[in-house]
Amino acid sequence: MTEDIQKIVAELPGLTDVSGVKPIVDERVARGEAAFAADLGIALSAAGKAAGPSVWQYEAVLGYLLRLLATTPGPGNAAQALRLVASAFDSSGKGARYPASLLATGHAAEDLVPAFTGAASDELRSCLLQELVLRGVPVAQNPAIATWAAAPERLGHPLSWLPLTLSGIESEAALPSHGVGSSGWAMPYGPSSHRSVAMARDTIATGAVDTTSPAQAAAMAAAVETWTDESNGRVEARVFDLTEPLDAGSIPGALLTLGLECLAGVEESSGLSGAMRTPAEAWWVLFAAASTGGAYGYGAFGAYGRLATWRSMAALVGSPEDATPAEIEARALDCVWYGFDVDTEWFEQVAWDFGLAALSPNRRRLTVLAATDTD
Structure with missing residues:
Protein backbone atom coordinates (compact mmCIF):
# COMPACT_ATOMS: atom_id res chain seq x y z
CA MET A 1 0.00 0.00 0.00
CA LEU A 159 -28.71 -18.07 -17.72
CA SER A 160 -27.38 -20.86 -19.96
CA TRP A 161 -30.96 -21.31 -21.24
CA LEU A 162 -30.68 -17.96 -23.01
CA PRO A 163 -29.31 -17.91 -26.58
CA LEU A 164 -26.06 -16.13 -27.43
CA THR A 165 -27.73 -14.02 -30.12
CA LEU A 166 -30.71 -11.69 -29.92
CA SER A 167 -34.04 -12.69 -31.39
CA GLY A 168 -35.97 -10.33 -33.60
CA ILE A 169 -38.36 -9.18 -30.90
CA GLU A 170 -35.61 -8.32 -28.42
CA SER A 171 -33.34 -6.44 -30.81
CA GLU A 172 -34.60 -3.08 -29.51
CA ALA A 173 -33.95 -3.79 -25.83
CA ALA A 174 -33.79 -0.58 -23.82
CA LEU A 175 -30.40 -0.71 -22.11
CA PRO A 176 -29.14 1.62 -19.36
CA SER A 177 -26.58 4.31 -19.96
CA HIS A 178 -23.89 4.22 -17.28
CA GLY A 179 -21.39 6.97 -16.63
CA VAL A 180 -18.93 7.76 -13.86
CA GLY A 181 -21.42 9.94 -12.04
CA SER A 182 -24.86 8.67 -12.99
CA SER A 183 -26.97 6.11 -14.81
CA GLY A 184 -30.05 6.46 -16.97
CA TRP A 185 -32.83 3.99 -17.78
CA ALA A 186 -35.62 3.94 -20.32
CA MET A 187 -39.16 3.79 -18.91
CA PRO A 188 -41.55 2.87 -21.74
CA TYR A 189 -44.62 2.98 -19.56
CA GLY A 190 -46.50 5.30 -17.23
CA PRO A 191 -49.86 7.10 -17.30
CA SER A 192 -51.08 8.14 -20.73
CA SER A 193 -51.77 11.79 -21.42
CA HIS A 194 -54.34 10.96 -24.10
CA ARG A 195 -57.07 8.49 -23.28
CA SER A 196 -59.47 6.77 -25.65
CA VAL A 197 -62.72 5.71 -24.02
CA ALA A 198 -63.74 2.04 -24.18
CA MET A 199 -66.63 1.62 -21.80
CA ALA A 200 -68.05 -1.60 -20.37
CA ARG A 201 -71.14 -1.34 -22.53
CA ASP A 202 -68.91 -2.50 -25.41
CA THR A 203 -69.57 -6.03 -24.20
CA ILE A 204 -68.62 -9.16 -26.07
CA ALA A 205 -70.77 -12.12 -26.97
CA THR A 206 -68.25 -14.72 -25.90
CA GLY A 207 -67.98 -15.90 -22.32
CA ALA A 208 -64.80 -16.04 -20.30
CA VAL A 209 -63.62 -18.38 -17.54
CA ASP A 210 -60.79 -17.38 -15.21
CA THR A 211 -58.37 -20.32 -15.25
CA THR A 212 -55.41 -18.62 -13.56
CA SER A 213 -53.26 -20.91 -11.43
CA PRO A 214 -50.73 -19.63 -8.87
CA ALA A 215 -47.90 -20.99 -11.02
CA GLN A 216 -49.20 -19.20 -14.11
CA ALA A 217 -49.62 -15.94 -12.24
CA ALA A 218 -46.09 -16.13 -10.83
CA ALA A 219 -44.60 -16.91 -14.23
CA MET A 220 -46.43 -14.06 -15.96
CA ALA A 221 -45.32 -11.67 -13.22
CA ALA A 222 -41.63 -12.67 -13.40
CA ALA A 223 -40.76 -9.42 -15.17
CA VAL A 224 -42.15 -7.33 -12.31
CA GLU A 225 -41.04 -9.51 -9.41
CA THR A 226 -38.76 -6.79 -8.02
CA TRP A 227 -41.63 -4.28 -8.14
CA THR A 228 -43.27 -6.18 -5.30
CA ASP A 229 -40.21 -7.71 -3.60
CA GLU A 230 -38.11 -4.53 -3.44
CA SER A 231 -40.70 -1.75 -3.71
CA ASN A 232 -44.38 -0.87 -3.17
CA GLY A 233 -45.76 -2.44 -6.33
CA ARG A 234 -49.00 -4.25 -7.10
CA VAL A 235 -49.40 -6.84 -9.84
CA GLU A 236 -52.40 -8.52 -11.41
CA ALA A 237 -51.79 -11.55 -13.64
CA ARG A 238 -54.82 -13.41 -15.03
CA VAL A 239 -55.61 -16.09 -17.61
CA PHE A 240 -59.03 -16.38 -19.26
CA ASP A 241 -60.34 -19.14 -21.49
CA LEU A 242 -62.92 -17.84 -23.94
CA THR A 243 -65.96 -19.83 -25.06
CA GLU A 244 -65.83 -18.30 -28.55
CA PRO A 245 -62.99 -16.75 -30.58
CA LEU A 246 -62.39 -13.06 -29.90
CA ASP A 247 -61.47 -10.66 -32.66
CA ALA A 248 -58.64 -8.22 -32.05
CA GLY A 249 -60.86 -5.14 -32.15
CA SER A 250 -62.93 -6.46 -29.25
CA ILE A 251 -60.01 -6.74 -26.80
CA PRO A 252 -60.67 -3.34 -25.09
CA GLY A 253 -64.31 -4.19 -24.49
CA ALA A 254 -63.41 -7.68 -23.33
CA LEU A 255 -60.96 -6.33 -20.78
CA LEU A 256 -63.72 -4.26 -19.22
CA THR A 257 -65.98 -7.28 -18.73
CA LEU A 258 -63.51 -9.66 -17.06
CA GLY A 259 -63.68 -8.31 -13.51
CA LEU A 260 -60.05 -7.23 -13.46
CA GLU A 261 -59.05 -5.51 -10.23
CA CYS A 262 -56.87 -3.03 -12.09
CA LEU A 263 -59.87 -1.83 -14.12
CA ALA A 264 -62.39 -1.64 -11.29
CA GLY A 265 -64.30 1.65 -11.47
CA VAL A 266 -63.25 2.45 -15.01
CA GLU A 267 -66.85 3.31 -15.94
CA GLU A 268 -66.64 6.36 -13.71
CA SER A 269 -63.13 7.34 -14.86
CA SER A 270 -61.80 8.89 -18.03
CA GLY A 271 -61.79 5.60 -19.86
CA LEU A 272 -59.37 2.94 -20.98
CA SER A 273 -56.27 4.14 -22.80
CA GLY A 274 -54.81 1.52 -25.07
CA ALA A 275 -53.42 0.52 -28.42
CA MET A 276 -52.37 -2.57 -30.31
CA ARG A 277 -48.74 -3.46 -29.69
CA THR A 278 -46.24 -5.49 -31.63
CA PRO A 279 -44.58 -8.45 -29.91
CA ALA A 280 -41.33 -6.45 -29.92
CA GLU A 281 -43.04 -3.56 -28.12
CA ALA A 282 -44.45 -5.97 -25.54
CA TRP A 283 -41.00 -7.47 -25.00
CA TRP A 284 -39.50 -3.98 -24.68
CA VAL A 285 -41.95 -3.04 -21.88
CA LEU A 286 -41.39 -6.31 -20.02
CA PHE A 287 -37.61 -6.06 -20.30
CA ALA A 288 -37.55 -2.47 -19.06
CA ALA A 289 -39.72 -3.47 -16.10
CA ALA A 290 -37.55 -6.48 -15.27
CA SER A 291 -34.11 -4.98 -15.79
CA THR A 292 -34.63 -1.56 -14.20
CA GLY A 293 -37.16 -2.39 -11.47
CA GLY A 294 -39.78 -0.19 -9.90
CA ALA A 295 -39.62 2.91 -7.74
CA TYR A 296 -37.10 1.40 -5.33
CA GLY A 297 -34.28 -1.01 -6.06
CA TYR A 298 -32.41 -1.53 -9.32
CA GLY A 299 -34.28 -4.43 -10.84
CA ALA A 300 -32.58 -7.56 -12.13
CA PHE A 301 -30.22 -5.72 -14.54
CA GLY A 302 -29.70 -6.98 -18.07
CA ALA A 303 -28.82 -10.67 -17.80
CA TYR A 304 -31.49 -11.75 -15.32
CA GLY A 305 -33.85 -9.12 -16.71
CA ARG A 306 -33.66 -10.91 -20.05
CA LEU A 307 -34.37 -14.24 -18.36
CA ALA A 308 -37.35 -12.84 -16.45
CA THR A 309 -38.74 -11.24 -19.61
CA TRP A 310 -38.72 -14.51 -21.50
CA ARG A 311 -40.33 -16.25 -18.55
CA SER A 312 -43.13 -13.67 -18.48
CA MET A 313 -43.61 -13.80 -22.24
CA ALA A 314 -43.72 -17.59 -22.25
CA ALA A 315 -46.52 -17.58 -19.69
CA LEU A 316 -48.41 -14.78 -21.42
CA VAL A 317 -48.48 -16.64 -24.74
CA GLY A 318 -49.11 -20.06 -23.19
CA SER A 319 -45.87 -21.80 -24.18
CA PRO A 320 -45.04 -25.12 -22.47
CA GLU A 321 -42.43 -25.11 -19.72
CA ASP A 322 -39.80 -26.75 -21.93
CA ALA A 323 -40.19 -24.28 -24.79
CA THR A 324 -37.10 -22.58 -26.14
CA PRO A 325 -36.87 -18.80 -26.65
CA ALA A 326 -37.24 -19.40 -30.40
CA GLU A 327 -40.45 -21.37 -29.85
CA ILE A 328 -41.77 -18.72 -27.45
CA GLU A 329 -41.00 -16.00 -29.97
CA ALA A 330 -42.78 -17.87 -32.77
CA ARG A 331 -45.91 -18.14 -30.64
CA ALA A 332 -45.65 -14.51 -29.52
CA LEU A 333 -45.58 -13.42 -33.16
CA ASP A 334 -48.89 -15.22 -33.73
CA CYS A 335 -50.56 -13.57 -30.73
CA VAL A 336 -52.37 -10.23 -30.74
CA TRP A 337 -50.89 -7.78 -28.23
CA TYR A 338 -52.68 -4.88 -26.59
CA GLY A 339 -51.18 -2.33 -24.20
CA PHE A 340 -53.31 -0.32 -21.80
CA ASP A 341 -53.41 1.87 -18.72
CA VAL A 342 -56.28 3.60 -17.03
CA ASP A 343 -57.01 6.16 -14.35
CA THR A 344 -58.38 3.95 -11.59
CA GLU A 345 -57.55 3.72 -7.91
CA TRP A 346 -55.56 0.54 -8.59
CA PHE A 347 -52.95 2.25 -10.74
CA GLU A 348 -50.68 4.62 -8.84
CA GLN A 349 -50.39 7.00 -11.83
CA VAL A 350 -46.84 8.07 -10.94
CA ALA A 351 -44.41 6.65 -13.49
CA TRP A 352 -44.48 2.88 -13.13
CA ASP A 353 -47.78 1.74 -14.67
CA PHE A 354 -48.49 -0.64 -17.52
CA GLY A 355 -50.96 -3.22 -18.71
CA LEU A 356 -50.46 -5.88 -21.36
CA ALA A 357 -52.94 -8.32 -22.83
CA ALA A 358 -52.14 -11.18 -25.18
CA LEU A 359 -54.75 -12.93 -27.32
CA SER A 360 -53.69 -16.45 -28.32
CA PRO A 361 -53.29 -17.57 -31.94
CA ASN A 362 -56.62 -19.44 -31.84
CA ARG A 363 -58.22 -16.33 -30.25
CA ARG A 364 -59.65 -18.46 -27.40
CA ARG A 365 -57.24 -17.48 -24.60
CA LEU A 366 -56.66 -13.99 -23.20
CA THR A 367 -53.92 -13.27 -20.69
CA VAL A 368 -53.47 -10.02 -18.79
CA LEU A 369 -50.52 -8.61 -16.86
CA ALA A 370 -50.86 -5.24 -15.11
CA ALA A 371 -48.36 -3.63 -12.75
CA THR A 372 -48.06 -0.39 -10.82
CA ASP A 373 -45.59 1.05 -8.32
CA THR A 374 -44.93 4.23 -6.38
CA ASP A 375 -42.19 5.75 -4.26
Missing part, protein backbone atom coordinates in the same frame (compact mmCIF):
# COMPACT_ATOMS: atom_id res chain seq x y z
CA THR A 2 1.52 3.33 -1.05
CA GLU A 3 1.68 6.34 1.24
CA ASP A 4 -0.94 8.12 -0.88
CA ILE A 5 -3.39 5.25 -0.41
CA GLN A 6 -2.62 4.94 3.30
CA LYS A 7 -3.30 8.65 3.73
CA ILE A 8 -6.66 8.50 1.94
CA VAL A 9 -7.79 5.43 3.90
CA ALA A 10 -6.78 7.01 7.20
CA GLU A 11 -8.42 10.38 6.54
CA LEU A 12 -11.70 9.23 4.97
CA PRO A 13 -13.61 8.39 8.20
CA GLY A 14 -13.21 11.98 9.39
CA LEU A 15 -14.66 13.56 6.24
CA THR A 16 -18.25 14.71 5.88
CA ASP A 17 -17.81 15.08 2.12
CA VAL A 18 -15.77 12.56 0.13
CA SER A 19 -15.96 14.37 -3.21
CA GLY A 20 -12.40 15.65 -2.77
CA VAL A 21 -11.06 12.16 -3.35
CA LYS A 22 -12.59 11.95 -6.82
CA PRO A 23 -10.27 14.42 -8.64
CA ILE A 24 -7.27 12.58 -7.21
CA VAL A 25 -8.25 9.21 -8.67
CA ASP A 26 -9.64 10.78 -11.85
CA GLU A 27 -6.24 12.30 -12.55
CA ARG A 28 -4.35 9.09 -11.81
CA VAL A 29 -6.63 7.03 -14.07
CA ALA A 30 -6.39 9.66 -16.83
CA ARG A 31 -2.59 9.30 -16.62
CA GLY A 32 -2.89 5.57 -17.18
CA GLU A 33 -2.52 4.61 -13.52
CA ALA A 34 -5.67 2.50 -13.25
CA ALA A 35 -3.89 0.18 -10.83
CA PHE A 36 -3.83 3.02 -8.28
CA ALA A 37 -7.64 3.18 -8.30
CA ALA A 38 -7.94 -0.59 -7.97
CA ASP A 39 -5.36 -0.69 -5.16
CA LEU A 40 -7.23 2.06 -3.34
CA GLY A 41 -10.52 0.22 -3.73
CA ILE A 42 -9.06 -3.01 -2.40
CA ALA A 43 -7.59 -1.16 0.59
CA LEU A 44 -10.92 0.55 1.27
CA SER A 45 -12.75 -2.77 1.12
CA ALA A 46 -10.38 -4.28 3.69
CA ALA A 47 -10.65 -1.23 5.95
CA GLY A 48 -14.42 -1.21 5.63
CA LYS A 49 -14.71 -4.86 6.66
CA ALA A 50 -12.58 -4.16 9.71
CA ALA A 51 -14.42 -0.97 10.69
CA GLY A 52 -17.97 -2.11 10.02
CA PRO A 53 -20.89 -0.40 8.24
CA SER A 54 -20.68 2.78 10.32
CA VAL A 55 -17.89 4.12 8.07
CA TRP A 56 -20.00 5.04 5.06
CA GLN A 57 -17.14 6.97 3.47
CA TYR A 58 -15.35 3.76 2.50
CA GLU A 59 -18.39 2.41 0.64
CA ALA A 60 -19.02 5.73 -1.10
CA VAL A 61 -15.52 5.99 -2.52
CA LEU A 62 -15.35 2.28 -3.33
CA GLY A 63 -18.53 2.58 -5.40
CA TYR A 64 -17.10 5.56 -7.25
CA LEU A 65 -13.89 3.68 -8.03
CA LEU A 66 -15.84 0.78 -9.50
CA ARG A 67 -17.85 3.08 -11.74
CA LEU A 68 -14.75 5.00 -12.78
CA LEU A 69 -12.82 1.92 -13.87
CA ALA A 70 -15.81 0.05 -15.29
CA THR A 71 -17.15 2.89 -17.43
CA THR A 72 -13.89 4.45 -18.61
CA PRO A 73 -12.86 2.69 -21.85
CA GLY A 74 -9.44 1.09 -22.22
CA PRO A 75 -7.95 -2.37 -21.70
CA GLY A 76 -5.98 -1.26 -18.65
CA ASN A 77 -9.07 0.16 -17.00
CA ALA A 78 -11.08 -2.98 -17.79
CA ALA A 79 -8.38 -5.24 -16.33
CA GLN A 80 -8.19 -3.20 -13.13
CA ALA A 81 -11.98 -3.03 -12.85
CA LEU A 82 -12.11 -6.82 -13.01
CA ARG A 83 -9.34 -7.04 -10.42
CA LEU A 84 -11.25 -4.68 -8.14
CA VAL A 85 -14.48 -6.64 -8.49
CA ALA A 86 -12.71 -9.94 -7.79
CA SER A 87 -10.97 -8.58 -4.69
CA ALA A 88 -13.40 -6.10 -3.14
CA PHE A 89 -16.93 -7.18 -4.11
CA ASP A 90 -19.02 -10.26 -3.48
CA SER A 91 -19.83 -11.25 -7.06
CA SER A 92 -20.82 -14.83 -6.32
CA GLY A 93 -24.55 -14.03 -6.33
CA LYS A 94 -26.74 -11.01 -7.05
CA GLY A 95 -23.72 -8.78 -6.43
CA ALA A 96 -22.41 -9.74 -9.87
CA ARG A 97 -25.28 -8.13 -11.78
CA TYR A 98 -24.44 -4.47 -11.29
CA PRO A 99 -20.68 -4.73 -12.09
CA ALA A 100 -21.51 -6.79 -15.19
CA SER A 101 -23.88 -4.10 -16.44
CA LEU A 102 -21.26 -1.41 -15.86
CA LEU A 103 -18.47 -3.37 -17.53
CA ALA A 104 -20.48 -4.26 -20.63
CA THR A 105 -21.49 -0.63 -21.02
CA GLY A 106 -18.00 0.81 -20.69
CA HIS A 107 -15.72 -1.70 -22.41
CA ALA A 108 -15.26 -3.57 -25.66
CA ALA A 109 -15.61 -7.35 -25.53
CA GLU A 110 -11.94 -7.93 -26.31
CA ASP A 111 -10.96 -5.88 -23.25
CA LEU A 112 -13.21 -8.04 -21.08
CA VAL A 113 -11.70 -11.37 -22.14
CA PRO A 114 -9.71 -11.56 -18.86
CA ALA A 115 -13.04 -12.00 -17.06
CA PHE A 116 -13.46 -15.33 -18.86
CA THR A 117 -9.86 -16.51 -18.52
CA GLY A 118 -8.69 -15.09 -15.21
CA ALA A 119 -9.87 -14.48 -11.66
CA ALA A 120 -13.60 -13.86 -11.90
CA SER A 121 -16.58 -15.66 -10.42
CA ASP A 122 -18.70 -17.82 -12.71
CA GLU A 123 -21.68 -15.67 -11.78
CA LEU A 124 -19.95 -12.51 -12.98
CA ARG A 125 -18.98 -14.28 -16.19
CA SER A 126 -22.52 -15.52 -16.75
CA CYS A 127 -24.00 -12.07 -16.23
CA LEU A 128 -21.31 -10.38 -18.31
CA LEU A 129 -21.86 -12.81 -21.18
CA GLN A 130 -25.56 -11.95 -21.37
CA GLU A 131 -24.92 -8.22 -20.94
CA LEU A 132 -22.66 -8.41 -24.01
CA VAL A 133 -25.27 -10.36 -25.95
CA LEU A 134 -27.87 -7.72 -25.16
CA ARG A 135 -25.55 -5.11 -26.68
CA GLY A 136 -25.32 -7.07 -29.90
CA VAL A 137 -21.79 -8.37 -29.35
CA PRO A 138 -21.11 -11.53 -31.45
CA VAL A 139 -19.71 -13.43 -28.47
CA ALA A 140 -19.50 -16.69 -30.42
CA GLN A 141 -16.82 -15.09 -32.59
CA ASN A 142 -14.55 -14.41 -29.61
CA PRO A 143 -12.60 -17.64 -28.97
CA ALA A 144 -12.00 -17.08 -25.25
CA ILE A 145 -15.60 -16.12 -24.51
CA ALA A 146 -17.04 -18.81 -26.76
CA THR A 147 -14.88 -21.51 -25.16
CA TRP A 148 -16.04 -20.58 -21.68
CA ALA A 149 -19.70 -20.34 -22.77
CA ALA A 150 -19.59 -23.81 -24.33
CA ALA A 151 -18.09 -25.54 -21.28
CA PRO A 152 -20.30 -28.45 -20.05
CA GLU A 153 -20.39 -27.08 -16.51
CA ARG A 154 -22.22 -24.01 -17.82
CA LEU A 155 -25.30 -26.05 -18.63
CA GLY A 156 -26.56 -26.03 -15.05
CA HIS A 157 -26.64 -22.26 -14.77
CA PRO A 158 -30.07 -20.56 -15.18
